[in-house]
Amino acid sequence: MKELIQLKVNGQAYEVAVNTHHTLLEVLREELSLTGTKESCNLGECGSCTVLIDGIPVHSCLTLAVEAQGKDITTIEGLAEGGRLDPLQQSFVDHGAVQCGFCTPGMILAAKGLLKKNSSPNEAEIRKAVSGNLCRCTGYVKIVDAINAVATK
Amino acid sequence: MRLPKFQYKSPATIDEAIALVSEAKGDAVIIAGGTDLLPSMKQRRLTPKIVVNIKRAEDLAYIKDGENNVRIGALTRLSSIEESDIIRKKFPMLAKAAGEVGVPQHRNAGTIGGNLCLNTRCWYYNQSAFFRTCRPVCYKFGNEEDKCQLFPTREGKANVCYSVFSGDTAPSLIALKTEVKIKGPKGERKIPLAELYTGDGKRPLALGWGDILTEVIIPDPPAYSSGCYLKYRIREAIDFPLVGVAANIVLDSKDGICERASVVLGAVASRPVEVTDAEDILRSNKITDDLIEEVSEAAFKAAKPLSNLHECSAQYRKRLAKIFTKRAINSILSAISQS
Ligand SMILES: Cc1cc2nc3c(=O)[nH]c(=O)nc-3n(C[C@H](O)[C@H](O)[C@H](O)COP(=O)(O)OP(=O)(O)OC[C@H]3O[C@@H](n4cnc5c(N)ncnc54)[C@H](O)[C@@H]3O)c2cc1C
Ligand code: SF4
Ligand code: FES
Ligand code: FES
Numbered sequence: 373m374k375e376l377i378q379l380k381v382n383g384q385a386y387e388v389a390v391n392t393h394h395t396l397l398e399v400l401r402e403e404l405s406l407t408g409t410k411e412s413c414n415l416g417e418c419g420s421c422t423v424l425i426d427g428i429p430v431h432s433c434l435t436l437a438v439e440a441q442g443k444d445i446t447t448i449e450g451l452a453e454g455g456r457l458d459p460l461q462q463s464f465v466d467h468g469a470v471q472c473g474f475c476t477p478g479m480i481l482a483a484k485g486l487l488k489k490n491s492s493p494n495e496a497e498i499r500k501a502v503s504g505n506l507c508r509c510t511g512y513v514k515i516v517d518a519i520n521a522v523a524t525k
Numbered sequence: 526m527r528l529p530k531f532q533y534k535s536p537a538t539i540d541e542a543i544a545l546v547s548e549a550k551g552d553a554v555i556i557a558g559g560t561d562l563l564p565s566m567k568q569r570r571l572t573p574k575i576v577v578n579i580k581r582a583e584d585l586a587y588i589k590d591g592e593n594n595v596r597i598g599a600l601t602r603l604s605s606i607e608e609s610d611i612i613r614k615k616f617p618m619l620a621k622a623a624g625e626v627g628v629p630q631h632r633n634a635g636t637i638g639g640n641l642c643l644n645t646r647c648w649y650y651n652q653s654a655f656f657r658t659c660r661p662v663c664y665k666f667g668n669e670e671d672k673c674q675l676f677p678t679r680e681g682k683a684n685v686c687y688s689v690f691s692g693d694t695a696p697s698l699i700a701l702k703t704e705v706k707i708k709g710p711k712g713e714r715k716i717p718l719a720e721l722y723t724g725d726g727k728r729p730l731a732l733g734w735g736d737i738l739t740e741v742i743i744p745d746p747p748a749y750s751s752g753c754y755l756k757y758r759i760r761e762a763i764d765f766p767l768v769g770v771a772a773n774i775v776l777d778s779k780d781g782i783c784e785r786a787s788v789v790l791g792a793v794a795s796r797p798v799e800v801t802d803a804e805d806i807l808r809s810n811k812i813t814d815d816l817i818e819e820v821s822e823a824a825f826k827a828a829k830p831l832s833n834l835h836e837c838s839a840q841y842r843k844r845l846a847k848i849f850t851k852r853a854i855n856s857i858l859s860a861i862s863q864s
Contacts, residue, residue, distance in 0.1 A: 416631065482630070
């Protein structure tokens, strides 16, 4: 069954006919070609599909697209402004917190969600905020350092 | 991995939602946060024809500090409970339990209603559709005549399912004597939360078709009382509990005599298990190390986990129930004496 819905992604309004059994992850990647949001476990275990809905990090693989109507959705494509990376993105680059890069979009959005709520988190709060995001490459230390460097002291 | 196809309904009122689900009998399910339901649907353990969203129906996302209780709407997110000043002040163990569910993303979407109505788990049942192509389905997944694949009963005996209830907030809420409001086709009723659980792994909840949990009501904590929830899991995030122990104790004065005590175990059976002896042992006594030892021994006896969570053995979980009970009571006593 298809339903015509309005989605607001990275400030831009879209009108899409979605299958009601499709997740936000599927619609972002397959209908809107926003492939920055990564698909991995698809079961809410790895965090690679994390997006912000109304500023709060959630799993797009466990969100029905129809239920994201009327909400403000932010994906990794929405962070850079005018070709300039978001400070978090730049910090990930500077700290070598990106290796294969697959976990990075989810990791950065989980961190973004934290910084929106708490601009000066301590290390424990940073670790908790990204505890739902698995990374097979970096060993996490550089990721935590990268987020820590952006947090206001 | 796509979801199976279903009809999606998002009724404007809770009564419409109740009507939809009750008329569809077993063909419809309710979706709240979806963090438990959708993985089960992706793996085809559940393939409902109709999915009914209740988030549009009524404003059930609230935490209200009443005269002698705190009321929480069923659609309140776990992260709101974790961060609520009211809950942190009055029921710190509930804030902690909510904060230990899964990871931030689950708590930002997952609701208290969904956490209390969580399906039970077992390593054999929580598998993919692919797994089931080469192994027989078990009693919980299949029909009345399908055998439990881990602990089959003898020929001619009725099947039993021992899948585990692993919700993190229920033990604390039961220890706090919480009641829940349920709205259904026959109207509204209020029951102690403990009575929501049947203990039957195949049908773990005492809810009929169309019954919707709408509100959680926690009585205010008396003076000189405190609670503690301890959760054991392999990793510090993501994992469901392998054992959860919630204890709540009321004294008559600082370092005084025990008036009420309750110890509730999570993840050791198909329902949260109340250690009923705990109150008998502690009430009207000054709590000593010997009595704490006695209560933890009672918790050890009450915990009857089986080896159906693959992360650690049943024996280990049983012993942890004892150790955590002791730790929880000690930490409560020091919290009351410092308050
Ligand atoms: C990787 C992973 C890890 C997890 N770890 C934990 C954990 O550590 N601890 C834990 O407790 N949980 C855990 N969960 C499970 C889940 O995220 C939470 O329990 C969450 O609170 C479920 O709430 P929900 O609103 O998302 O429920 P939903 O998925 O929407 O619903 C769950 C069930 O309850 C029913 N239901 C929902 N609301 C109501 C209502 N108001 N009335 C009647 N029935 C209702 C639904 O029909 C469904 O059957 C985990 C899940 C995943 C995927
Ligand atoms: S305990 Fe229940 S879920 Fe596990 S195999 Fe047996 S019937 Fe299935
Ligand atoms: S793809 Fe959504 S959590 Fe792994
Ligand atoms: S950089 Fe490769 S998974 Fe994290």
